[in-house]
Amino acid sequence: MATKLYPPTLSGTIPPFMGTSIEVPFFMNRLVSINQIKSIWLHLHDANTDIDLGTFKTDINSLNDIYNEEKNCYSVTFDLTTIKYKLLISNYYKVQIAYADQAG
Secondary structure, eight states: OOOOOOOOEEOSSOOOOOSSEEEEEEEOOTTOOGGGEEEEEEEEEETTTOOEEEEEEEEOOSGGGTEETTTTEEEEEEEOTTOSSOOOTTOOEEEEEEEEETTO
């Protein structure tokens, strides 16, 4: 049975993105251990047209997978090659991220 994992906290505004990937900087929730996390999910929604653009997953094997030493923060990169619609520069997007526990 899956356990509830409190979501990560987004680090302010997500940097601009386009193309086939998005890097999302975040803070680990203090109530969640890296050992509890199997993957991180991203849900992307077009704020202008109210279109659901999809849900994307990145698997996490260790802290090294998400800690960015160069930027001294946590971040995860999502592959958007399966996105349903083209991302437009003029649009605004709603982003939600969540942890998935070891049970999936």
